[in-house]
Amino acid sequence: MSKTELEEDLRATFERAAASVPLAPDLAGRATTGVRQAQRRTWIASGAAAAAIAVVAGVGFSLNHGSTSPPPTPVASKPTAAVTTAAVTTAQALAGTWRPVKLNGFTTLKVGRPDDPTLTFRSDGTWTGSDGCNSLAGTFTIGQRGEFTSHADGQRLIECGNVPHTAVLAAARRISTDQATLRFYAGDGREVAIYARTR
Amino acid sequence: MDFEEYASARGQELVRLGFTVSGDYQRAEDLAQIALMQAFRSWRKVQKADDPHTYVRRILINSYLSMTRRRSFTEAPAAEIDTDHTVPDPATDIVNSDDLWRALATLSARERVVLVLRYYQDMDDRTIADLLGIKPSSVRATASRALAALRKTRQSHRVDERLP
Structure with missing residues (x-):
């Protein structure tokens, strides 16, 4: 086969493939909405951070300028209840970044995505992550015996075979974890998902 | 605009x-x-x-x-494939029969991109080089390598078709 013939075939193949692509609706609207919502989330986060800094600065100012009120009790002092101790310990064990290994009913974990679909839990009761192409965030609580509840405030903007972390977290009523593995269980005891620690 | x-x-x-x-x-x-x-x-x-x-x-x-x-970019199928929940791709039927389209999938991402920019977007090598941030000579070498691989793949398929 000559080079020219191959090149002509290539042009025809690309044209045919491109012509087969179905019409993608409202690309402009989806792009602008996605960016504006991301900007709004950034503004809210920035505002919250500024408010937190202002509070901390205010406390520091009052302590340094002879406030007559008694100093606040240190947070890390003696635990007041067994429940609190267990919850903190479990949240600390959960802290870190996890990648999905198995999600029941979800079969395309290994498909390539723009971002690594991970979940990161923090000991302060917040979590962040990515479903593969959208940022996710929320809060969680852990009870004395691993009872788990969560709230997600993320929103899916881009389709990419999104990993349904939020569905896992919403379905989970109990968790168990060791150094390397995190398991979520539904209310009836069925295992919902398995994650592995990345770091 | x-x-x-x-x-x-x-x-x-x-x-x-x-x-x-x-x-x-x-x-x-x-x-x-x-x-x-x-x-x-x-x-x-x-x-x-x-x-x-x-x-x-x-x-x-x-x-x-x-x-x-x-590292996570793979097309390896998951161990448990749920065919009830797969979404049909309307483009698949049209292009699946094309051997050349299949052969393109065997190229590296950069080789395929160079061919697409050259033969679908009709860009010259200098523009492609500028777009990819590489030298025009690298574009020519990449395209040459990709075309050679495609020619080889097509020839081997044609030989296979003649076999009983």
């Missing part, structure tokens, strides 16, 4: 470009949307470019190449 006008006029072209480089409709639409979102964020800068469409195509191509460099 404002962003909405650009996206309405050229958005579908971006999806098509995404499909020719990735071979995956879902990914093509994501690539187009990623490119448009990035363009929208810095639209003033995009407008000032000599050719705004080339600027956005550069974003799309670089997003695709970055995507393929990620």
